[in-house]
Amino acid sequence: MASNQGHASYYVPESTRFPFFAAIGLGLMVLGAGGLLNDRLAQADTSTHTWMLLAGFALLIVILWNWFGLAIRENLQGLNSAQLKRSYVIGMQWFIFSEVMFFAAFFGALFYVRHLVAPWLAGEGDHDGFTNTLLWQGFVSDWGSTVLTPQQALLAAGGEQMIAMNGTFNAALQDMSWKGIPLYNTILLLTSSVTVHFAHHALKAGHKKPFHVWMVITLLLGFSFVYLQGVEYHHAYTEMGLTLGSGIYGTTFFMLTGFHGFHVCLGAVMLTIMFLRSLLAGHFTPDDHFGFEAASWYWHFVDVVWIGLFLFVYIL
Amino acid sequence: MGEHHGPAKGLSRWLFTTNHKDIGTLYLWFSFAMFILGGAFAMIIRAELFQPGMQLIEPDFFNQMTTMHGLVMVFGAIMPAFVGLANWMIPMMIGAPDMALPRMNNWSFWILPFAFLILASTLFMEGGAPNFGWTFYAPLSTTYAPPSVNYFIFAVHIMGASSIMGSINIIATIVNLRAPGMTYMKMPLFVWTWFITAFLLVAVMPVLAGCVTMMLMDINFGTSFFSAAGGGDPVLFQHVFWFFGHPEVYIIILPAFGVISEVIPTFSRKPLFGYASMVYATAAIAFLSFVVWAHHMFTVGMPIAGELYFMYATMLIAVPTGVKVFNWITTMFKGAITFETPMLFAIAFVILFTLGGFTGLMLSLAPVDFQYHDSYFVVAHFHYVMVAGAIFGMSAGVYYWLPKWTGRMYNETMAKAHFWIGFIGFNVTFFPQHFAGLAGMPRRIPDYALQFADLNMMSSIGAFTYGFSQILFLFIVIQTIRNGKPVSDPKVWEGANGLEWTLPTPAPYHTFATPPTIK
Amino acid sequence: MRSRVIQLATLALASLMLLAGGAMAEEATKSAGFWLNMPEGVTAVSRDVYALHMKIVWICGLIGILVFGVMFYAMIAHRKSLGVKPATFHESTLVEILWTVVPFIILIYMAFPATKTLIAHYDDSEPDIDILVTGYQWKWKYEYLNDSGEKVSFFSNLRTPNDEIHNESPKGEHYLLEVDEPLVVPVGKKVRFLITANDVIHSWWVPAIAVKKDAIPGFVNESWTRIEKEGVYRGQCAELCGKNHGFMPIVVNAVSEDEFNAWMAKKQQAAAEIRALMDQELPMEDLMARGEQVYNTSCAMCHGGAGEGTGIAPALKGSKLATGAISDHLAIVVNGKPGTAMAAYGSQFNELDIAAVVTYERNSWGNNMGDLLQPIDVANAKKGQ
Numbered sequence A: 001m002a003s004n005q006g007h008a009s010y011y012v013p014e015s016t017r018f019p020f021f022a023a024i025g026l027g028l029m030v031l032g033a034g035g036l037l038n039d040r041l042a043q044a045d046t047s048t049h050t051w052m053l054l055a056g057f058a059l060l061i062v063i064l065w066n067w068f069g070l071a072i073r074e075n076l077q078g079l080n081s082a083q084l085k086r087s088y089v090i091g092m093q094w095f096i097f098s099e100v101m102f103f104a105a106f107f108g109a110l111f112y113v114r115h116l117v118a119p120w121l122a123g124e125g126d127h128d129g130f131t132n133t134l135l136w137q138g139f140v141s142d143w144g145s146t147v148l149t150p151q152q153a154l155l156a157a158g159g160e161q162m163i164a165m166n167g168t169f170n171a172a173l174q175d176m177s178w179k180g181i182p183l184y185n186t187i188l189l190l191t192s193s194v195t196v197h198f199a200h201h202a203l204k205a206g207h208k209k210p211f212h213v214w215m216v217i218t219l220l221l222g223f224s225f226v227y228l229q230g231v232e233y234h235h236a237y238t239e240m241g242l243t244l245g246s247g248i249y250g251t252t253f254f255m256l257t258g259f260h261g262f263h264v265c266l267g268a269v270m271l272t273i274m275f276l277r278s279l280l281a282g283h284f285t286p287d288d289h290f291g292f293e294a295a296s297w298y299w300h301f302v303d304v305v306w307i308g309l310f311l312f313v314y315i316l
Numbered sequence B: 001m002g003e004h005h006g007p008a009k010g011l012s013r014w015l016f017t018t019n020h021k022d023i024g025t026l027y028l029w030f031s032f033a034m035f036i037l038g039g040a041f042a043m044i045i046r047a048e049l050f051q052p053g054m055q056l057i058e059p060d061f062f063n064q065m066t067t068m069h070g071l072v073m074v075f076g077a078i079m080p081a082f083v084g085l086a087n088w089m090i091p092m093m094i095g096a097p098d099m100a101l102p103r104m105n106n107w108s109f110w111i112l113p114f115a116f117l118i119l120a121s122t123l124f125m126e127g128g129a130p131n132f133g134w135t136f137y138a139p140l141s142t143t144y145a146p147p148s149v150n151y152f153i154f155a156v157h158i159m160g161a162s163s164i165m166g167s168i169n170i171i172a173t174i175v176n177l178r179a180p181g182m183t184y185m186k187m188p189l190f191v192w193t194w195f196i197t198a199f200l201l202v203a204v205m206p207v208l209a210g211c212v213t214m215m216l217m218d219i220n221f222g223t224s225f226f227s228a229a230g231g232g233d234p235v236l237f238q239h240v241f242w243f244f245g246h247p248e249v250y251i252i253i254l255p256a257f258g259v260i261s262e263v264i265p266t267f268s269r270k271p272l273f274g275y276a277s278m279v280y281a282t283a284a285i286a287f288l289s290f291v292v293w294a295h296h297m298f299t300v301g302m303p304i305a306g307e308l309y310f311m312y313a314t315m316l317i318a319v320p321t322g323v324k325v326f327n328w329i330t331t332m333f334k335g336a337i338t339f340e341t342p343m344l345f346a347i348a349f350v351i352l353f354t355l356g357g358f359t360g361l362m363l364s365l366a367p368v369d370f371q372y373h374d375s376y377f378v379v380a381h382f383h384y385v386m387v388a389g390a391i392f393g394m395s396a397g398v399y400y401w402l403p404k405w406t407g408r409m410y411n412e413t414m415a416k417a418h419f420w421i422g423f424i425g426f427n428v429t430f431f432p433q434h435f436a437g438l439a440g441m442p443r444r445i446p447d448y449a450l451q452f453a454d455l456n457m458m459s460s461i462g463a464f465t466y467g468f469s470q471i472l473f474l475f476i477v478i479q480t481i482r483n484g485k486p487v488s489d490p491k492v493w494e495g496a497n498g499l500e501w502t503l504p505t506p507a508p509y510h511t512f513a514t515p516p517t518i519k
Numbered sequence C: 001m002r003s004r005v006i007q008l009a010t011l012a013l014a015s016l017m018l019l020a021g022g023a024m025a026e027e028a029t030k031s032a033g034f035w036l037n038m039p040e041g042v043t044a045v046s047r048d049v050y051a052l053h054m055k056i057v058w059i060c061g062l063i064g065i066l067v068f069g070v071m072f073y074a075m076i077a078h079r080k081s082l083g084v085k086p087a088t089f090h091e092s093t094l095v096e097i098l099w100t101v102v103p104f105i106i107l108i109y110m111a112f113p114a115t116k117t118l119i120a121h122y123d124d125s126e127p128d129i130d131i132l133v134t135g136y137q138w139k140w141k142y143e144y145l146n147d148s149g150e151k152v153s154f155f156s157n158l159r160t161p162n163d164e165i166h167n168e169s170p171k172g173e174h175y176l177l178e179v180d181e182p183l184v185v186p187v188g189k190k191v192r193f194l195i196t197a198n199d200v201i202h203s204w205w206v207p208a209i210a211v212k213k214d215a216i217p218g219f220v221n222e223s224w225t226r227i228e229k230e231g232v233y234r235g236q237c238a239e240l241c242g243k244n245h246g247f248m249p250i251v252v253n254a255v256s257e258d259e260f261n262a263w264m265a266k267k268q269q270a271a272a273e274i275r276a277l278m279d280q281e282l283p284m285e286d287l288m289a290r291g292e293q294v295y296n297t298s299c300a301m302c303h304g305g306a307g308e309g310t311g312i313a314p315a316l317k318g319s320k321l322a323t324g325a326i327s328d329h330l331a332i333v334v335n336g337k338p339g340t341a342m343a344a345y346g347s348q349f350n351e352l353d354i355a356a357v358v359t360y361e362r363n364s365w366g367n368n369m370g371d372l373l374q375p376i377d378v379a380n381a382k383k384g385q
Ligand code: HEA
Pocket: B135, B249, B250, B252, B253, B295, B296, B314, B315, B317, B318, B319, B321, B322, B323, B325, B353, B354, B355, B356, B357, B358, B359, B360, B361, B363, B364, B365, B369, B372, B373, B374, B378, B381, B382, B385, B386, B389, B390, C060, C063, C067, C103, C104, C106, C107
């Protein structure tokens, strides 16, 4: 299907300065981040590394801004053949696939600790329960109702500490309920997936005005989601005692919802940029708007991940 | 566009290039530098193990050497080397003007040196470099790790980003830039194996990123992924790691399979036997690689159902791999064979890789793996598949395509010397390690009991020999580039087939400005 | 005609080489001292494992002869220099199917004994003796569980002296494979090992009984053996566990049942004696002497032989805690410091040893506190928390 048109004019730029300097930015960022974390662990002054991190990040952002700007300009100049555009499409599809695999790792971890590790620690499985009787007396596996860590269960049961604990873990006072904010957030995000779809339809029909309206609605929904998630985190930390350190429950809860939240922010930034491109610069035509389409795919992807979260982190 | 534009001059050519050949060249030189670095670490390991007793280095530094050797070889030498080959050859083999996303191609490369600079700099940090093995099992790599682990984690993130971008580029190129008439089932096998490898990479590199991210959180932010006290499990780390790690070993070998599938037909002067079955076998290997990861974990105490499942699934990989081996041999059968250096490497590849495959099959039998696991038997196994597999495959590829790249022929006598010294050195190094392992020598130890002394001395002598042959290799390549005998025949090799051999020799800076048509 | 001869010669050569290799390995196993193959071992399971290993070696060897035979034949008979014309065939569905199905059948043939051996290996029901094996950086602790009477537990440390390791004196016969106190088990009894670890992952491996099981902190794994022959069987930690991973050997002393019972009785008596000391007031000199011993075997590797500290752990000489309030000093030794290499020694040592080592640290290398701890203080402090 791929092979018959557009070959003769595949645009290959002669050279580019962006990637090399973006690599410097990334390198700086990472050196800063690594140093920052080590300073933190050593309780040393973090300012140098913080600046390094920020400088690297700023450099990266400036370059990406110009890089994307150039790609957009080239497209407007008509340098991009249909074939080249297909390359972008394929690139975006596989990028999203790689993101799916990233989340798969964390979902996999959740299933593993919940359905295998917790019962083992509680003495089930074909190990005659020695893990429980010798090491974690008092620990019961009931994910989601009380969330005592094995460490606390042992101490609570008056058991003697047998092994090094490798960290201290507090317990949450209660676990997250799916009612309330998570449910609202589900509705928000699902609706926003629909509205972005309407926006796409409007764009394809050439109706810029409704396109902008739908985009504004989508963004409002998206930002409300982020805001509510923030409220929920605040609640968890201050009132429920649920933190990153609350054993594996807190760990998986915050890591999964946190990475998701981060991706929602990314998606929202992308959509905002697409919105502004259209509104301020008049970009996108009914049959050439891949920038928007890529962002909307990303948005749908984020939505699908949330459904997984809602099911496996909150409800079940 | 392009055709009359030559490359830019000076350093900026290399820093800012978007040309697939330039980027391929960068990858190749970078990976060779990493091979020397990783090899130097291996030489330190072998020097310390030359005799029992601690002579040269401290145990902790030994662990750093083992770790860095594994990491640098796998992520710095082999993977970039094959990405370099892919960059050079895939556009030429499918009739494309360049890679699909040329600017991103530059980025994929240039973030790599930064990642390895960071990784290598940990050697000079307080507490030393990572010392927890290339498999970095938690909690040795989390609670008990040196401070440099945070840098290590970020370096792995960057390597992952580089691999993912590189693979997406390869996928887009193959899907989108094939010349008219170049249907999927007409693509050369090298392109096929890379296509499938790229898919594996996009699928598992993010999992590795997730794995090191979990470590990062456990170390710095009090999470308990890998701590039982908080309800986590150190074995969770191993599951996540090997879900990446096992496909990774096929990521290492599949492109080499591709090279061998190009070289053997050329020097047998006979078309590849069973092309279609080769494609399906590669796909089957890739599929199976996702469902066998816990064969690295037979001793962690999985329930017996798990042990049995992973044992059976792993054994199955012998079937499609066998198909590949049989096809290569049948390709040679009734051909008209000559033994130029690429062919020598290819033949050695088939023999030694198969031996490594046999030991792999032995390892896959769970009850016997209880004896083999984490012994030198495993070290022997994976060097047979990775050195005699991937590195020999790489050497075959370089000799095979070097004349096409440079327009100059390497010195056949010296190249044969490289092969024979390397072949003998390799076997003297790693064959005895089978026996050391069977006799009970664990891996990753800086000192050993007396009954392993002879075997280890042999192994060290072989390693120095093999290391020397690699210096020879470097010399041959440089000599070819600078004053090798010019060749201008587009075909270079009498039996060669494929689009890349229709291009002039040396290959022009811009490949197919207009696509060729394939019948 | 000529190619016929070459063909036969190649095949013969290839088979000879492989057979010689296999035979050599078998032969070498049997000749004492220098072994080249997996040990057959001294248990039913280890013999099964060995038999399975040899079976696969032979199968792979035969496949190798076949495959490489064809290959060498082609390399010799189908050379261009002989003037052969290359054939052009490149497909045959029949052979493709054949060489998919035949290996598959061979694999099934291998899977049967493997499954059987694995199931036997996993059958740890109805043990006679339970031993809890705990891996520490870098030593093993053995604890006999289902005993009546006094509890018996001890650490097993590397015994090879430093100057042998650093080539300053000749290496002994069991260089790196010797411990101060071996694990003692009776022959003919089913001994179950419950294996765990205190800090990082270790792996308990003794080739002669074909047991290798990872010791995972926070989880208990199981394995078992029934040794048939008296003797000393040696092994090593088989999972990278840090700096001294290469220096934490395992020695299993398999003895007759009578001998075992006698040994156990002696151990229990010694334990009772120590317990008796627990309630006594001990003089400073006794505490110091015992403390020095404990310090040198268990603490010196991190804190330095003279309390001067190492890259791993801070100096104790003049340290705030070792020269501060005795209760804080005791607390860190008992509870360790989570998240650092400093382990909770409260669960490793008895009260006597803890009292002794704290006393020792407060009164050595220029630390001059003059105070001392009695075992009973330690016990009270432990209860208090
Ligand atoms: C290039 C990399 C590569 C490749 C291709 C392979 C290939 C295989 N590997 Fe290997 N392996 C590694 C790299 C690789 N491995 C590494 C790096 C490690 C160690 C990691 C670490 O711990 O550091 C490892 C470890 C490892 C283990 C864990 C050992 C342990 O730690 O206890 C196991 C266990 O099952 C295993 C099995 C296999 C199998 C069954 C194959 C199969 O794919 C082999 C199939 C091939 C053949 C069988 C030969 C050809 C076939 C025929 C001629 C057909 C007829 C044959 C028969 C029917 C027998 N490997």
